[in-house]
Amino acid sequence: MNVMSQTWVAIGDLTEIPVLGARCVKNGDMTIAVFRTADDQVLAIEDKCPHKNGPLSQGIVHDNCVTCPLHNWVISLETGRAQGADEGSVRVFPAKQEDGKVYLALTV
Amino acid sequence: MTRQKLVVVGNGMAPGRMLEHLFTLAPDTYDVTIFNAEPRVNYNRLMLSPVLSGEKTYEDIITHDDAWYADNGIILHKSAKVSGIDRGAKTVTSENGITASYDKLVIATGSSPFIIPLPGKDLDGVLTYRDLDDVEKMLVAAKSGGRAIVIGGGLLGLEAAAGLKMQGMEVTVLHLMPTLMERQLDPAAGYLLEAEFVRRGIEVRTKANSHEILGTEDGKVRGIKLDDGTIIEASIVVMAVGIRPSTDLAKATGLDVNRGIIVADDMRTSDPDIFSLGECVEHRSMCYGLVAPLYEMAEVIASNLTGGSSTYTGSVTATKLKVTGVDLYSAGDFAEGEGREEIVLRDGAAGIYKRLVLKDNRIIGAVLYGETSDGPWFFDMLKKGTDVSVMRDTLIFGQAYQGGDPLDPTAAVAALPDDAEICGCNGVCKGKIVTAIKDKGLTTLDDVRAHTKASASCGTCTGLVEKLMTATLGDAFNPQAVKPVCGCTHHSHDEVRRLIKVKGLKTIPAVMQELEWTTSQGCAKCRPALNYYLVCDWPDEYADDYQSRFINERVHANIQKDGTYSVVPRMWGGMTSSKELRAIADVVDKYNIPAVKCTGGQRIDMLGIKKEDLPGVWEDLGKAGFVSGQAYAKGLRTVKTCVGSDWCRFGTQDSTGLGIKLEKFMWGSWTPAKLKLAVSGCPRNCAEATCKDIGIICVDSGFEIHFAGAAGLDIKGTEVLGLVKTEEEALEYVVALAQMYREQGHYLERIYKWAKRIGLDEIRQQIMDDAEKRQGYFDRFVFSQKFAQVDPWSERVSGKDKHEFKPMAAFSLEAAE
Numbered sequence A: 001m002n003v004m005s006q007t008w009v010a011i012g013d014l015t016e017i018p019v020l021g022a023r024c025v026k027n028g029d030m031t032i033a034v035f036r037t038a039d040d041q042v043l044a045i046e047d048k049c050p051h052k053n054g055p056l057s058q059g060i061v062h063d064n065c066v067t068c069p070l071h072n073w074v075i076s077l078e079t080g081r082a083q084g085a086d087e088g089s090v091r092v093f094p095a096k097q098e099d100g101k102v103y104l105a106l107t108v
Numbered sequence B: 001m002t003r004q005k006l007v008v009v010g011n012g013m014a015p016g017r018m019l020e021h022l023f024t025l026a027p028d029t030y031d032v033t034i035f036n037a038e039p040r041v042n043y044n045r046l047m048l049s050p051v052l053s054g055e056k057t058y059e060d061i062i063t064h065d066d067a068w069y070a071d072n073g074i075i076l077h078k079s080a081k082v083s084g085i086d087r088g089a090k091t092v093t094s095e096n097g098i099t100a101s102y103d104k105l106v107i108a109t110g111s112s113p114f115i116i117p118l119p120g121k122d123l124d125g126v127l128t129y130r131d132l133d134d135v136e137k138m139l140v141a142a143k144s145g146g147r148a149i150v151i152g153g154g155l156l157g158l159e160a161a162a163g164l165k166m167q168g169m170e171v172t173v174l175h176l177m178p179t180l181m182e183r184q185l186d187p188a189a190g191y192l193l194e195a196e197f198v199r200r201g202i203e204v205r206t207k208a209n210s211h212e213i214l215g216t217e218d219g220k221v222r223g224i225k226l227d228d229g230t231i232i233e234a235s236i237v238v239m240a241v242g243i244r245p246s247t248d249l250a251k252a253t254g255l256d257v258n259r260g261i262i263v264a265d266d267m268r269t270s271d272p273d274i275f276s277l278g279e280c281v282e283h284r285s286m287c288y289g290l291v292a293p294l295y296e297m298a299e300v301i302a303s304n305l306t307g308g309s310s311t312y313t314g315s316v317t318a319t320k321l322k323v324t325g326v327d328l329y330s331a332g333d334f335a336e337g338e339g340r341e342e343i344v345l346r347d348g349a350a351g352i353y354k355r356l357v358l359k360d361n362r363i364i365g366a367v368l369y370g371e372t373s374d375g376p377w378f379f380d381m382l383k384k385g386t387d388v389s390v391m392r393d394t395l396i397f398g399q400a401y402q403g404g405d406p407l408d409p410t411a412a413v414a415a416l417p418d419d420a421e422i423c424g425c426n427g428v429c430k431g432k433i434v435t436a437i438k439d440k441g442l443t444t445l446d447d448v449r450a451h452t453k454a455s456a457s458c459g460t461c462t463g464l465v466e467k468l469m470t471a472t473l474g475d476a477f478n479p480q481a482v483k484p485v486c487g488c489t490h491h492s493h494d495e496v497r498r499l500i501k502v503k504g505l506k507t508i509p510a511v512m513q514e515l516e517w518t519t520s521q522g523c524a525k526c527r528p529a530l531n532y533y534l535v536c537d538w539p540d541e542y543a544d545d546y547q548s549r550f551i552n553e554r555v556h557a558n559i560q561k562d563g564t565y566s567v568v569p570r571m572w573g574g575m576t577s578s579k580e581l582r583a584i585a586d587v588v589d590k591y592n593i594p595a596v597k598c599t600g601g602q603r604i605d606m607l608g609i610k611k612e613d614l615p616g617v618w619e620d621l622g623k624a625g626f627v628s629g630q631a632y633a634k635g636l637r638t639v640k641t642c643v644g645s646d647w648c649r650f651g652t653q654d655s656t657g658l659g660i661k662l663e664k665f666m667w668g669s670w671t672p673a674k675l676k677l678a679v680s681g682c683p684r685n686c687a688e689a690t691c692k693d694i695g696i697i698c699v700d701s702g703f704e705i706h707f708a709g710a711a712g713l714d715i716k717g718t719e720v721l722g723l724v725k726t727e728e729e730a731l732e733y734v735v736a737l738a739q740m741y742r743e744q745g746h747y748l749e750r751i752y753k754w755a756k757r758i759g760l761d762e763i764r765q766q767i768m769d770d771a772e773k774r775q776g777y778f779d780r781f782v783f784s785q786k787f788a789q790v791d792p793w794s795e796r797v798s799g800k801d802k803h804e805f806k807p808m809a810a811f812s813l814e815a816a817e
Helices: B013-025 B045-053 B066-071 B132-143 B155-166 B187-199 B248-253 B291-305 B375-384 B409-414 B430-440 B445-452 B462-476 B493-502 B508-514 B526-537 B551-555 B578-590 B611-623 B655-666 B727-744 B751-758 B760-769 B771-788 B792-797
Strands: A006-013 A021-027 A030-036 A042-046 A060-062 A065-067 A074-076 A095-098 A101-107 B004-009 B030-035 B062-064 B075-077 B082-086 B091-094 B099-101 B104-107 B111-113 B126-128 B147-151 B170-174 B203-205 B210-215 B221-226 B231-233 B236-239 B243-245 B261-263 B274-276 B281-283 B318-320 B328-332 B340-347 B352-359 B362-369 B421-423 B565-567 B595-598 B604-609 B636-641 B675-680 B694-699 B702-707 B719-724 B809-811
Touching (some): A060 B526, B004 B099, B013 B291, B126 B132, B132 B147, B132 B236, B147 B155, B147 B221, B147 B231, B155 B236, B187 B203, B187 B328, B187 B352, B187 B508, B221 B236, B274 B291, B318 B375, B328 B375, B409 B462, B421 B430, B430 B445, B445 B462, B493 B508, B493 B526, B508 B526, B526 B727, B578 B611, B655 B727, B655 B771, B675 B727, B694 B727, B702 B727, B719 B727, B719 B760, B727 B760
Parallel strands (some): B004 B104, B030 B075, B104 B274, B126 B236, B147 B170, B147 B236, B675 B694
Antiparallel strands (some): A060 A065, A065 A074, A095 A101, B082 B091, B111 B243, B210 B221, B221 B231, B318 B328, B352 B362, B565 B604, B694 B702
């Protein structure tokens, strides 16, 4: 059988991600940026701005959005959609934290 | 009908409430036996804090006294901890040998405080804060005075801290997170709470990680050691970091247990004759630690014990801190999110912060600080899912404001009498302001400030003055003429900088609260600006907020279009050596750096470095004596020089030497925007000093200082500041100029724009003619450098911000079979 299914994968402790910051998770060729908000939600999106592939994990986080470090596009961490007048979107991955551990839903 | 036998394990608030309901519904159904591990009747645990603070006594907080148990025919076994349940025989046995049989059993073992497994946790004087025994121990300890350390800045920890302080102890709160009560409050409210505790004389240390509890030889607590090596002396340590459901008994009995004892919606455990409620249960993956959900569970069990079929479906909870004089209320979900809107009301002077989070025109979360009387009203609408669209505009002002006539604030100000005081700091009344506006034809806020001093000090009356101007001038006055920093505030950069100093604001949450920011966290525009202003104004006290810095200033390299980085080490004054060049060559080979380029600032740029290689690159460069060139900083970049009198046949002074001195003196300083310098050894100007932010042209008679040049988007030759005779003077004047710009510039405003705004004459006057001012600027720059001149590369090689450079985890895709 060859079934692709989503599984929660533990990626580390919440404390390893700075508040209003992000860490990267490499999944094969893809990099996923895992963000931690002011109230300790974790949100994960592909680390690739829809504009010119900027590393979103390196941006400034505010209001559950991140401002891309290359050209200041603002991307929602929840929907992956560009905010304001810009159009484009990036993949979103389910993420959660439980008792200080961070989990990412990955297709394995 | 014979009565059934009901046994209750635990005598807390939840089973107490459950029994009350039970006796109301069906008074004669059960004979009740209670096993209580504590030696008491039932009391209100929520009221422990007033007992600790001395505002109430134990007797005041008893909810069910001995008579109540007797009246209802309850057998209460005190100090009887249950040791086993036999589900086959349907009996319960306690440690002291009492056995009771049941038809229905209720487990309400509650929770126990979480003990951090620190060395020294078993010392005499390490306490928790859970029941009356704990409170009594604290009261005894408080009698002998000294310092109490409370670990945990959550609800319980803060109540304990406030109580111990009222009992006369010195108190320090240690909290792991950056702000207090971070689970219930957003950072803005957390800041206000911390300020209030500090005002009460309670020391609050956030981001404080305990390392070890220190003891005396005879096993008593003597203090605590933090991870950073700090030692705080103390006679007691109270751990208030959280609770965990007490599930040992249920587990031993073979019931399904996860984090808590698992119950279904009917509050039955995996055994249909055994119910459970309170803090020990887990319902739909949730464990509750607040009283409201426990009461709801109590009602459901009482009904189901008497043949009903009630269900519990989970609770939305609200939190209130029970410290006298601190008004704080939070409820629901106040996270940011898609489709959510927030309404923020801040009153800096009164210390009020209110924030409502709305989704689809319904309140889903509320945080109130300073004024909480509308908390229950908001909470009620939250629970009911009331559509608030009709009152959205005035919702935040509370219930009393709804339905009345809308108040026109300008009309209210216009109606004030002439002798009403507008500006308390400078004692300016309304009549004086209105007269000045009319007689002198004032049209801007700055004019009014200059002529009357109204709102020129703390600035909290700015809104009033503006409304007065609107009332006096009509449409001729447009307060929006001042360009705000960003959409999060109505204050301009100048106002923000002035108020940071006047009000002594030293953190980003403090600025946002006191200056009434309209968002809870700011944005990518205002946060870096605030961070710079605070770094500049409080160099020794402010802790740089890295998450408010652009990536380049966080990782100390320049991000490139493909997400790789470039690294530029300092080459002081543009000088280098074979040893340095060899080290660079080795680094380029070792890390396969694809491109090496000479920069316009006389240094070498290595491009295309992977982020995870940065620490290694720096380490190797550091070994060769290099430090970061800060080619990414809103701060001092390069000092470009020509070879000067050392080599050049036209050179008049040692321009290279002066350049190196300037760079070594000024490196590491943060400035509003990048700052590039140059020193040319003669007026032929080979170092191109006349298009730099600050430039020096050496001449026979001394050093001509230039500034405010530009060679980027704008091209502009420099202006002359003045001529000085010696190298020492040149350094002093340049440094003073840089400091003046640091203190007055708007974030991202280059020096030429600042100079245009301030006026060249004003700058020349302060730096060239006013020795006292110049000295002041110079001294402040030198002071600030004490904290700024730390090489960021070597800091990171030795481990700082490790998390920035490595992926958190890596998975490789497995081949499909």
